[in-house]
Amino acid sequence: xxxxxxxxxxxxxxxxxxxxxxxxxxxxxxxxxxxxxxxxxxxxxxxxxxxxxxxxxxxxxxxxxxxxxxxxxxxxxxxxxxxxxxxxxxxxxxxxxxxxxxxxxxxxxxxxxxxxxxxxxxxxxxxxxxxxxxxxxxxxxxxxxxxxxxxxxxxxxxxxxxxxxxxxxxxxxxxxxxxxxxxxxxxxxxxxxxxxxxxxxxxxxxxxxxxxxxxxxxxxxxxxxxxxxxxxxxxxxxxxxxxxxxxxxxxxxxxxxxxxxxxxxxxxxxxxxxxxxxxxxxxxxxxxxxxxxxxxxxxxxxxxxxxxxxxxxxxxxxxxxxxxxxxxxxxxxxxxxxxxxxxxxxxxxxxxxxxxxxxxxxx
Numbered sequence: 001x002x003x004x005x006x007x008x009x010x011x012x013x014x015x016x017x018x019x020x021x022x023x024x025x026x027x028x029x030x031x032x033x034x035x036x037x038x039x040x041x042x043x044x045x046x047x048x049x050x051x052x053x054x055x056x057x058x059x060x061x062x063x064x065x066x067x068x069x070x071x072x073x074x075x076x077x078x079x080x081x082x083x084x085x086x087x088x089x090x091x092x093x094x095x096x097x098x099x100x101x102x103x104x105x106x107x108x109x110x111x112x113x114x115x116x117x118x119x120x121x122x123x124x125x126x127x128x129x130x131x132x133x134x135x136x137x138x139x140x141x142x143x144x145x146x147x148x149x150x151x152x153x154x155x156x157x158x159x160x161x162x163x164x165x166x167x168x169x170x171x172x173x174x175x176x177x178x179x180x181x182x183x184x185x186x187x188x189x190x191x192x193x194x195x196x197x198x199x200x201x202x203x204x205x206x207x208x209x210x211x212x213x214x215x216x217x218x219x220x221x222x223x224x225x226x227x228x229x230x231x232x233x234x235x236x237x238x239x240x241x242x243x244x245x246x247x248x249x250x251x252x253x254x255x256x257x258x259x260x261x262x263x264x265x266x267x268x269x270x271x272x273x274x275x276x277x278x279x280x281x282x283x284x285x286x287x288x289x290x291x292x293x294x295x296x297x298x299x300x301x302x303x304x305x306x307x308x309x310x311x312x313x314x315x316x317x318x319x320x321x322x323x324x325x326x327x328x329x330x331x332x333x334x335x336x337x338x339x340x341x342x343x344x345x346x347x348x349x350x351x352x353x354x355x356x357x358x359x360x361x362x363x
Contacts, residue, residue: 050172069173147220196277202239319349
């Protein structure tokens with residue numbers, strides 16, 4: 001299996017597929033109209049390709065099909081650090097690339113889970129960060145569920161080398177091990193949100209090990225719903241990527257929505273439709289986090305108040321209401337996603353431009 005991946009990587013170099021995130025190769029678009037409760041919402045459908053396609057500056061998309069070695073990664077017991085993930089990628093899969101490093105900086109996020117007025121469930125996600133290069137990765141593994149996920153490529157460094165100069169296959173595989181959110185073909189959605197806290201997560205039992213980003217990969221590949229996701233997480237020791245305290249927002253197509261937090265290295269699950277950047281578990285840690293995250297939490301809960309359902313447009317507008325331009329900060333909301341867990345579509349909005357969406361189908 002590892003040889004198969006490595007040979008695919010060598011072929012990508014031989015064929016010259018070094019397009020990179022900076023190349024302005026626009027995919028062919030299909031525009032469709034969607035009507036919901038009298039609203040008309042245009043969707044710009046994107047078909048990902050194995051070559052990286054630039055949607056606009058700072059936002060690109062790629063597709064990867066086949067084996068990217070994740071089952072082998074789990075079978076070896078996983079790893080307990082970002083450096084371990086890097087060593088696995090460098091030695092087992094991408095031995096011709098320089099040593100990778102994971103950057104360290106805090107980020108903010110907001111998520112919202114709500115019933116869809118048109119049936120099913122919707123999950124919304126904001127990723128707040130400095131200006132960065134985002135890569136959307138559509139994947140269909142040989143074993144596991146198809147998914148669409150998002151990675152901040154600026155979190156990853158390669159010995160001073162610009163990641164975008166690597167072959168597209170290499171970038172896609174790296175991205176598959178560093179997702180920050182996504183949805184799979186079962187309509188299961190996950191997002192990682194940071195908590196500003198000096199504590200971190202370093203579980204240490206006899207279980208196999210995963211990091212924050214490989215936990216997201218695990219859930220997207222293997223979990224059909226929240227129940228399965230929680231069972232999977234309980235089987236591994238989690239180690240916080242980049243040393244950051246985080247919690248995980250999980251939502252499924254049935255409308256189940258929880259946050260998973262790690263308090264004194266113990267997993268705690270709380271039902272909630274809204275997650276921002278403070279602890280939601282009852283007890284000594286409740287409320288610890290940034291003051292602004294409390295404001296965003298209140299705004300999103302007010303949007304939900306008295307509404308049993310929302311449309312995709314409503315979720316988009318709710319995400320807009322808590323985007324960074326409302327708070328006068330140097331950061332921006334680098335991407336927002338409205339995930340339709342019934343139709344398995346993700347609509348991306350980049351850098352707070354909520355008039356321009358890019359819709360990708362999980363397939």
